[in-house]
Amino acid sequence: MAACLGASRPLGVLAFHFPMCGITGIAGFEDPELLKRMTASLRHRGPDEEGFYETAKVSFGHRRLSIIDLENGQQPMASNDRKAWVCFNGQIYNHSELRKSLTDHYDFQTTCDTEILPALYQYQGIGMVTKLRGMFAFALWDESEETLYLVRDRIGVKPLYYAPLGNRLLFASEPKALLEHPEVSREIDPSALQTYLKLLYVPPPLSIFRGVRQLPPGHFLKWKDGELSVQRYWEVPTEVAQARTxxxxxxxxxxxxxxxxxxxxxxxxxxxxxxxxxxxxxxxxxxxxxxxxxxx
Structure with missing residues (x-):
């Protein structure tokens, strides 16, 4: 898949962020026109290609900036059994090593790093996120279990925002895509604004908008039958430093x-x-x- 290069500082101080792939999605309802508008709003993140995956329960949109496997990395991408679909922004740095671990079990169709995600999920479930080294934000839809996962990298290099609307859910790489839905509040969150004025960034799970949340680094969101939960999958190891020269x-x-x-x-x-x-x-x-x- 298209891995996407860029640079940002999670703390937001003196930060700069280059355009890279953009992901969008809706869950719990169908609205092809909304999905198209959401995805079009992120064209600056991925000028090379546009792709969609649409079902009655979950739909994905993707804007691609081609970096790896330029010819075969189209998204959204499915597992071999077509039961897991992925919409991905980022790079998996250890994808080559992870591929080797599945050589005897999985028939890879591309050389792009995105494909390791549905492949690993097919055999290891969502626990596979603990093995990923990289900068990433992705959505994964398990068709057989009718379960959606949103995953963000360990330190939050790649952005991922979501907006719950009752038993429905919208998500995207940027808040502006979520604001394409008229029910997502554009009202400024005073607590987020206050925090920004103190720290010069808005820490997750807050966003500057009341109706939009930010998935924290090292966490994944699970959505099933209109219910969602957010779980931590990684935290910074704490060790007592030894005295060294x-x-x-x-x-x-x-x-x-x-x-x-x-x-x-x-x-x-x-x-x-x-x-x-x-x-x-x-x-x-x-x-x-x-x-x-x-x-x-």
Missing amino acids: EDEWAEEIEPILRDAIRMRLMSDVPLGAFLSGGIDSSTIVSIMAEGASEKV
């Missing part, structure tokens, strides 16, 4: 940093970086240049 810290951090950068270099289009000239960005670009197959 500066050289010992550097020795421990370097392989971790190199591995993190290596995983993020997967792409079928040219890679680039914003270089400020500071120690952090200069170090990252230097390691990128060492590991990239083409000039950065």
